[in-house]
Amino acid sequence: MATIKDVAKDAGVAVGTVSKVLNGQYVSAENKRKVEESVMRLGYQMNYYARGLKTHYTYTIAVIVPDILNPFFACLVYHIEKELYKLGYKMFLCQSQMDPEKEAYYLRLVRQNKVDGIMGLTFNENDAYFTGDIPVVMFDRHFKGPVCCISSDNFLGGELAAERLLAGGSRRLLFIRTGSHLSSETLKRGQGFEAMCQKEQIPYEMLDFGDDADFFPGQAIFEALESRLEGGKPSFDGIYTSTDGLALEVLKQLERLHIQVPQDVQVIGHDGLRRMNRGDYLVSSIAQPVEDMARAGVESLLRKIKKEETEETIILPVTFVEGGTTR
Amino acid sequence: MATIKDVAKDAGVAVGTVSKVLNGQYVSAENKRKVEESVMRLGYQMNYYARGLKTHYTYTIAVIVPDILNPFFACLVYHIEKELYKLGYKMFLCQSQMDPEKEAYYLRLVRQNKVDGIMGLTFNENDAYFTGDIPVVMFDRHFKGPVCCISSDNFLGGELAAERLLAGGSRRLLFIRTGSHLSSETLKRGQGFEAMCQKEQIPYEMLDFGDDADFFPGQAIFEALESRLEGGKPSFDGIYTSTDGLALEVLKQLERLHIQVPQDVQVIGHDGLRRMNRGDYLVSSIAQPVEDMARAGVESLLRKIKKEETEETIILPVTFVEGGTTR
DNA sequence: CTGAAAGCGCTTACAG
């Protein structure tokens, strides 16, 4: 593979001159032409590793998510990659799989590879790793130090969900959640829901299935719902879940109980997932503006990298989307 | 950030000695201890860019797929990352989005970053890019040159699907496909299906909706199915689709036509997608062994990188999975 | 076994 030295020799100029035209700095038209010709002739490709060694700039971003099996994360990573591509950046994909050790490994690795920045959505107590020596943008979590947080308006989402259930005629509501309690942002979904229920003086119940389960605790949900049946009829008529994935699980359990959706019970999830990530909405839901979140995240990160001013927290609006499980 | 030089000074040895302990080569116990202590004390992290410059080894693999919105690709990338992680490799994620230009860009970029190898699933005519100077493993496509191809047994999948539809009592079958014609491997699904129909002397029809559509051509499918109704009853009673995504679209259109699945018509997709990529199967399907494919791909690629012998083509078995759309 | 030195492919002051 041709190096800058080969190009210099071929063009009859110094390597410094070649470097300058490669980096768009000013050189005489004559030399510029000669260098460009040689680059073409030799099929020269710059070795970014060598450049990175000098400039400490790699044009690489590490993205850390639990995994991309989850369609929401996949969608987020999809949009991040698109944004990064536009700006000439590449992406290391790191899946923490909720494993603190793997997460720590990636955080470490990522420094050794001198990425320009990190974007992440994590659930472990790795705050200590963000020592401020590297630009970081986090989704849905606040950290101490110079870490920017991007999220959608989860509190509003909860309120919106309650509002919609009421508008559809539900009068006894249920909130069901699973997952880590570390992500303060997603906890706000329940808080917003609760606030709206109280404001409207509607009876409600908050069910928390924690995060021990490997996937969704289907049987536990079934039993919880079953225990709330009175003579075969549910004592609730509207459910809001903390994620769409959970909503799908709830729908499955409702079907086992022969409860009709949305006739008997309305269900609203959260995230706004679509069939195959492109088609119809899977359930009625509070949709996060994933694309905007990705864009805002990338923008913030690049500003941080360029040492420009950035906002500490960016909260984007959510919207209700109809997915056939509400009236 | 501490460098190898700082460590050497701190430990009172030469940089070469530090390098040796870092790379697990033999040094005296005394020096080893001193170096390790200094590494700890200074929190030294190796700069892989610098190392890569010398060794031409980056421990990085580029993975190119159309996008990870598609749950099948997401699942494949998920397993590839897991495999790579185990072996100490990192991953550049590149989404070609079916855009030849973006694909070419990544192929080029990826060379500049001197990745150790490329794994891909692409649909463009970029054969020319695989000039053999870099180890490549491709899913579902054959290339000229030293490119290893990993796929599942698509022909068998087609046969299996026909067999199952027959076993469930269907007697007039339909094959429906969309997508690129470049991926010779996936075309075999239809071929296997056809072969089995002919062998069993069952009437069948092959429908091809091409790949112009942005997503799935719902309306065109609706019309095709509608035109095959005789007095409200379908003239077919079993459908096999080239992918699960397409099967979901077909199910949607069947519902519009008030055709009951699986009572009136059985449907079998291909891929074996699950709800949220972990739960129940979305439709009855021919499941690809994604995890095994990822593992085989990574294994082959690493063998190629180490210049060991590799097989040209690896074909993994598929299985039928029950997803509620067959009898 | 260990140290000093050259070199990987770039960039960047520094003279000219």
Add this chain to the structure above:
DNA sequence: CTGAAAGCGCTTACAG
């Protein structure tokens, strides 16, 4: 504007 040279942080023969 251009060339020669130093240096980024490593590895690797080469002497000792």
